[in-house]
Amino acid sequence: MVAVGSAVALSGCSQATVEQWTRWGLPEAASDRAPFIGNLWSGAWIASMIIGVLVWGLIVYAIIKFRRKSHDETPKQTQYHVPMEVLYTLVPFLIIGVLFFFTVQAQNGVLAKTEAENPHQIDVIGQKWSWSFNYREAANPAVGSDAHTVGTIESIPTLYLPLNKPVRFNLQSADVIHSFWVPDFYFKLDVIPGHPNSFDVTPTKPGDFLGKCAELCGTYHAQMVFNVKVLPEAEYNAAIKELAASGQTGDLVAPSFPTTGPKKEG
Missing domain, CATH: 1.10.287 (Helix Hairpins)
Incomplete structure (x- = not known):
């Protein structure tokens, strides 16, 4: 009955919705x-x-088996x-x-951790209330320099990732506890002040995705979102080179004490 009812209920849904139900509500893995x-x-x-x-x-068995059959009947009492x-x-x-x-x-x-020798490395800084990304690509001959993106409440940052290439995220907080989350990756990790975290992931699906903070971190927590673009490696390298060419170079660092954003060294 459950199978028939489910089939009838899903028959009026789109193919994408049916596929999502087969994943118990999860988005398509990326x-x-x-x-x-x-x-x-x-x-x-x-x-x-x-x-x-x-x-x-x-419960149904107990209701049927031990139901009261007459007003004068008292159920058997056991200690x-x-x-x-x-x-x-x-x-x-x-x-x-x-x-x-x-x-x-x-x-x-x-x-x-990935077994790859030189994964792409991206330093992520969570701050009130946005995200900043350091792309560590100075040793990458296709890019030749590091680059960064600074997000603000008014300007949602974009995180570029290479398709089918391992990426190591190094997470730091500039103020309070945040949580770095890309729902399509099925993974999130806390960004804790004074306690760097790190994880590796390989994007397997090209396209645009949404990232967000999964920790209630303050007044504008809901605005701590960022865009994710997963690109073929050549396009990823070109995007990072464009950031560097626009002057977005140098290291962004999380300060030792709470503040409202990362600072550029030097």
């Missing part, structure tokens, strides 16, 4: 780390549905039921243990 989180997400939903059906079945008490004590621990095991596996997968 990074090499997405399968770890995607599999964990799907597995959790499937496990939850199985547990839910079991619990609903037991305790050891097998039942053991069951509802151990089962939650079993569920938690299984979820913990697969969560750790997914975490290890998304946080694993």
Whole structure:
């Protein structure tokens, strides 16, 4: 009945919507780390549905089996039921243990460093209330210099990424805790003042995406968004060269004490 009802409900939806439902609401994956989180997400939903059906079945069974048959009938009273008490004590621990095991596996997968020798490196600074990006491309012969982009509330920054090439993000905060998130990558990581974080990812889908802050960080948290452009490597190199040619060179650094934005060294 559930399968038939689902098929009828989805028959009036677009193909894109149907595909999203098959991913349990997740967008189409756009990074090499997405399968770890995607599999964990799907597995959790499937496990939850199985547990839910079991619990609903037991509730219906109890309603039918032990329903009151007459006004004079009094249900049998018991002080305790050891097998039942053991069951509802151990089962939650079993569920938690299984979820913990697969969560750790997914975490290890998304946080694993790339085996590539020289990944593209981008330093990300979160500040109230936007993002700044340092492109470390001085050693890249196709670019030849570092470049940066500074975002503001009035000017949404664009993050350029090379398609099918590993990128190492180095995260720092200029003030409070932020969280760097590209939903299509199925991954986010906190940006904590005084505690640099780092992760590697390889974009696997070209196009434009939206990034945002996933941590309630202050007054204009909702405006901490940025655009993401995943381009073939040649186009990525050209975009970074254009930034450098426009004068956006030099290092942006997160200050030692809270402020409202990064500062340019020198």
